[in-house]
Amino acid sequence: MIHFWKYQGAGNDFIMIDDRDASFDINDHEKVAFLCHRRFGVGGDGLILIRLKEGYDFEMVYFNADGHIGTMCGNGGRCAVRFAHTLGLFDSKTSFWAADGAHEATLDDQLLVHLKMNPPGDIEVNSDHYFMDTGSPHYVRFENDLENFDCVTEGKAIRHNERFAKEGTNVNFAQVTGDQSLTVRTFERGVEDETYACGTGVTACAIAANIEHNMQSPIQIKVLGGDLAVGFNKVGEKKYSDIILTGPATPVFKAEIKI
Numbered sequence: 001m002i003h004f005w006k007y008q009g010a011g012n013d014f015i016m017i018d019d020r021d022a023s024f025d026i027n028d029h030e031k032v033a034f035l036c037h038r039r040f041g042v043g044g045d046g047l048i049l050i051r052l053k054e055g056y057d058f059e060m061v062y063f064n065a066d067g068h069i070g071t072m073c074g075n076g077g078r079c080a081v082r083f084a085h086t087l088g089l090f091d092s093k094t095s096f097w098a099a100d101g102a103h104e105a106t107l108d109d110q111l112l113v114h115l116k117m118n119p120p121g122d123i124e125v126n127s128d129h130y131f132m133d134t135g136s137p138h139y140v141r142f143e144n145d146l147e148n149f150d151c152v153t154e155g156k157a158i159r160h161n162e163r164f165a166k167e168g169t170n171v172n173f174a175q176v177t178g179d180q181s182l183t184v185r186t187f188e189r190g191v192e193d194e195t196y197a198c199g200t201g202v203t204a205c206a207i208a209a210n211i212e213h214n215m216q217s218p219i220q221i222k223v224l225g226g227d228l229a230v231g232f233n234k235v236g237e238k239k240y241s242d243i244i245l246t247g248p249a250t251p252v253f254k255a256e257i258k259i
């Protein structure tokens with residue numbers, strides 16, 4: 001029997017498991033893929049284990065819906081913070097461990113989670129797109145009409161092109177909607193579909209918007225499942241610090257599944 005919670009952050013949804021006793025087999029990809037399946041299982045864009053980690057309040061172990069361990073997940077990170085708070089692992093400020101290293105986060109009075117993201121290393125600026133790693137790899141391209149845009153077809157073609165076919169990449173399409181606002185749609189690696197939101201993706205889009213359009217922090221970002229914001233400090237050419245992803249992290253239900 002597996003006891004779990006379902007959480008969503010701006011519509012990016014996750015199965016959350018309290019695995020402080022480390023009893024979940026992280027190599028059982030089939031089980032994770034089954035649990036994330038929207039027809040045969042619980043359904044989710046990913047699955048997250050909360051584990052203990054020395055020197056931190058907790059560790060977040062993140063799997064994509066395909067059953068394999070993923071890289072950093074920004075929306076999942078916010079949901080993990082809210083879940084860890086419910087488990088009594090911290091009071092209002094936390095530091096936790098994830099695939100890309102340490103993160104800090106706070107939970108405010110309106111239950112919004114402010115999550116510090118690790119700065120991207122090299123940012124590639126190409127003629128029609130950006131590529132950077134904000135904890136997960138992200139391709140970013142600016143578009144003019146995201147409402148009438150085939151994100152799945154375009155995203156899938158880029159994710160499977162010669163450059164990305166092997167390792168994969170997440171693919172984001174961003175539209176400037178104001179002086180400090182964007183709309184973003186994302187095709188996610190590991191889900192292999194468009195998701196309602198991607199936290200590491202909007203982080204990459206905010207940075208790309210600063211480089212391409214001199215857009216200033218904080219940037220408000222509309223995604224299919226809600227509203228997110230990304231703040232940052234520009235500390236040099238294509239160098240950023242204090243990158244904060246802000247958004248909701250909402251428990252949906254708790255249940256158990258016999259497996």
Ligand SMILES: N[C@@H](CCC[C@H](N)C(=O)O)C(=O)O
Pocket residue numbers: 012064070071072073074075076136137169170188189190191195197198199200201
């Ligand atoms: N939804 C996530 C991104 C998760 C990482 C990704 N699917 C991958 O492994 O590349 C987010 O909110 O950042």
